[in-house]
Amino acid sequence: KGERLYLGMDFGTSGARYALIDKQGTIHSEAKREYPRFMVTLLSSPEMDILKTFLKREESVDWARSWRETLFSLLNDVPVHVRSLVASISIDGTSATTMIVDRWMSILRLFTCPSGLYLFILILDNSSTGEPLWRPFLYNESCPDALPMVKAIAPENHTVCSETSTLCKLVSWWNIEDSNKESALLLHQADWLLWLLHGKLGVSDYNNALKVGYDPELEAYPPWLISQPYSQLLPCVTAPGTSIGYLKEEISKQFGFPNDCSVCTGTTDSIAAFLAARATQPGKAVTSLGSTLAIKLLSTNRIEDARFGVYSHRLDDKWLVGGASNTGGAVLKQLFTDEQLEKLSEQINPMQASPLDYYPLKAVGERFPVADPKMVPRLHPRPESDVEFLHGMLESIARIEGKAYSLLKDLGATQVEEVFTAGGGAKNEKWTKIRERVLGLPVSSATQTEAAYGAALLALKGAQPNMS
Ligand code: ADP
Missing domain, CATH: 3.30.420.40 (ATPase, nucleotide binding domain)
Structure with missing residues (x-):
């Protein structure tokens, strides 16, 4: 047997x-x-x-x-x-x-x-x-x-x-x-x-x-x-x-x-x-880079804030704290095919910070990490080079991710120590490097992401x- x-x-x-x-x-x-x-x-x-x-x-x-x-x-x-x-x-x-x-x-x-x-x-x-x-x-x-x-x-x-x-x-x-x-x-x-x-x-x-x-x-x-x-x-x-x-x-x-x-x-x-990623210690987190950007962090304490749509699920003796931003892959998909994303990303130097400051959104309104139903998408100025443009977007989304984790900490959650990534954006190695630099944390793709x-x-x- x-x-x-x-x-x-x-x-x-x-x-x-x-x-x-x-x-x-x-x-x-x-x-x-x-x-x-x-x-x-x-x-x-x-x-x-x-x-x-x-x-x-x-x-x-x-x-x-x-x-x-x-x-x-x-x-x-x-x-x-x-x-x-x-x-x-x-x-x-x-x-x-x-x-x-x-x-x-x-x-x-x-x-x-x-x-x-x-x-x-x-x-x-x-x-x-x-x-x-x-x-x-x-x-x-x-x-x-x-x-x-x-x-x-x-x-x-x-x-x-x-x-x-x-x-x-x-x-x-x-x-x-x-x-x-x-x-x-x-x-x-x-x-x-x-x-x-x-x-x-x-x-x-x-x-x-x-x-x-x-x-x-x-x-x-x-x-x-x-x-x-x-x-x-x-x-x-x-x-x-x-x-x-x-x-x-x-x-x-x-x-x-x-x-x-x-x-x-x-x-x-x-x-x-989240369980699939086996992030079992407080401070471990999973960022999901799908159509939207969703973050989940294992915390020793429970936090809730409806303004930001932040709430906690219990996982045995810990809390799974989460929030979802409207930024994410949906905007990238509007502008580039998956193939273009791959090709253009290859040419990005992830060690160099992009000076472009965007807030990529598919429609008006954001909830987390900024609660502003009237927030307008910001994708200007658009440089001539698509590589620079994409670099600016990936970096801006990484900054929003960073802001999301700091907001959770400000609301009382355990400080994030390591980020695993799920979703369509997880396979982009250049983006992972950009995010490591912006977040100042080890970032890797999760081995298992299937629910x-x-x-x-x-x-x-x-x-x-x-x-x-
Ligand atoms: P969903 O939330 O719809 O399930 P997925 O996890 O399947 O999303 O991810 C799809 C998203 O990933 C698309 O919005 C697409 O733009 C994005 N994406 C696909 N390939 C890449 C890439 N190489 N770099 C960054 N984003 C990518």
């Missing part, structure tokens, strides 16, 4: 991946799937008419079904000969993707008798438990209607005070839906997918639950939230990477996973991506709780 393996799955914005690792972190297998697009099929019944009125928008994609199919496709993609070695599974999902599901085993069904009379029959039906009562609210969906109500109950500048927060989604649903309140339960995308595997309804982790208002420091929902009528929908919360139960017997039998394969709580996609890898590390943690 071979060495035990740990399976992590990432459910991102456009598709899902898995990574299968061993105890040392070596990848044994990985694969990727795009989400199939199923459309919501509407039956013709009075209940469905109510639903139809709400489904006018593009929400007719049946996301729950797409995710479920993808989950099982990925399990099927795991090579048959290693399945029996899988000791545990964990999943990350997009942050604030919210599902309202049925918590009861009973459903009220409406039947039409031949005589034309309606007959209500209460069916005890185990299969309906955990089924979505509503279409999922996606991570980036706004519920501005709920914001005033959320602001009225939450402390000022709390993470939930954002139109896309899980709490705004919950309150918005609570206000429109007048049936099923009693039997409803809130789950995040990762919780729901994990539930499909372990079958214990109503479990979440404190990373996913942050945006619904859970306080990971108190390890409880705060009193201002508990006193609301919809608090009955909130799931139980544990640390990410906690074993919840064994993989359902029918699934382990069907796919050939072992009987003792455990299913562990997950996290959000961006935290999973699925981070989720696999959580599965490993869950399988060996005493080792972490």
